[in-house]
Ligand code: HEM
Ligand code: SF4
């Protein structure tokens with residue numbers, strides 16, 4: 001074959017072949033509501049995430065009361081149940097807060113699942129090779145990390161709130177349940193707890209900053225908010241790990 | 254240099270597609286990545302084979318046509334560089350290089366490495382414009398713009414619409430592109446009248462096209478040949494929230 005090829009002709013069609021049909025992909029429908037849009041779902045995630053984080057901060061401070069003695073911890077638990085009494089019946093405020101939290105968890109999961117499904121649909125054919133270029137491990141475990149947290153949450157409620165799987169049972173004082181729950185003989189409970197708290201920490205390390213981004217606050221304060229998110233996550237992890245570890249090594253009895 | 258290429262071949266939109274292995278000999282380290290593909294294509298043509306279809310136009314990093322995923326990274330591992338500006342000296346002799354098209358449902362493959370990016374055009378059509386009184390060109394500086402804003406708007410405007418952000422995003426989201434197009438106008442006085450309706454329309458069009466939602470992973474910024482920063486997405490989100 002003696003064909004000479006001039007520069008530039010390499011990618012031109014050699015034979016007058018019919019051009020391949022251009023795929024016509026028609027856009028789907030625009031979202032009809034705020035909550036139907038992917039950005040709206042992210043806002044739901046951010047707001048419910050913020051509610052859960054505020055709860056975690058209070059919960060952590062409450063837990064730390066165990067260092068002030070059993071009395072102080074039990075009083076705090078009692079106070080939570082008698083808030084605004086006698087204006088409202090026993091446990092009104094706490095029950096309302098609990099309903100709010102359950103709603104937050106459900107909405108957060110709803111948004112997470114629906115966005116994950118959307119993401120799967122947006123990449124039907126996977127890459128043969130794909131290398132992550134962004135830094136950060138936390139970003140890649142948000143979905144599975146979330147699932148781990150839910151599984152832990154169920155156990156945690158059965159253990160320390162309802163006392164079903166707690167050695168002291170339901171009719172016991174909160175501090176007794178806590179101290180018995182993290183007894184050295186139940187080291188595997190403490191281990192599970194540590195893993196879960198670290199998971200929450202990683203979830204929040206990315207999640208908190210992501211929340212600022214979603215709500216549009218990170219636009220100018222990027223340099224401040226990213227470390228702030230990491231710091232708050234770290235404080236929560238330390239604050240949540242201190243009581244069980246102290247109980248396990250016998251500082252709190 | 255001698256190289257082994259693993260290239261995605263797909264006859265047309267309906268074809269399932271597969272990876273095909275090619276050997277390329279005597280590649281000069283001074284060649285650009287596209288020139289290396291040209292060399293392979295010349296040989297394929299001489300052999301009577303179908304050359305590998307890929308998009309390209311300017312070959313100087315400004316048109317955004319030359320998208321392909323090289324060794325798992327959109328536009329290759331060289332930071333802030335389009336495929337056409339990537340040179341073979343960054344690869345080792347004897348290396349195996351995997352080449353794939355952008356993979357996202359809203360970017361269907363036309364042939365081999367060529368994808369249809371009309372979805373981006375429709376996002377721009379949805380609101381990427383400003384209304385100006387027509388007539389002769391306005392006087393320079395008749396509308397004052399703060400230097401910071403002018404710089405930031407210009408940075409956002411450098412987006413060449415290549416689609417690498419979508420290709421790299423684990424969610425197949427077009428947020429970085431859309432945010433770049435939105436902020437480039439929203440930072441300027443001329444962009445103010447339609448600011449909120451623009452953000453709403455463009456974000457909704459992005460959803461309609463089937464792109465995924467953003468989870469702020471930052472994969473997009475890392476591969477963007479123009480280094481569009483992630484905080485443009487925060488600006489877009491703020492405008493979208495205000496518009497609702
Ligand atoms: C119930 C199980 C959970 C699942 C499945 C889950 C899943 C997710 C996912 C997929 C994201 C989006 C990640 C991203 O933007 O990259 C996210 C964000 C977030 N999560 Fe969770 N999560 C769960 C529980 C929690 C809990 C218990 C908290 C708080 C204590 C929390 C706080 C947050 C925050 C603050 C965000 C950031 C919202 C945003 O991206 O705008 N999540 N979560
Ligand atoms: S934002 Fe960057 S990666 Fe995305 S289309 Fe624009 S130039 Fe390409």
Ligand code: FES
Nearest residue numbers: 312316317319337
């Ligand atoms: S060919 Fe124009 S940017 Fe690469």
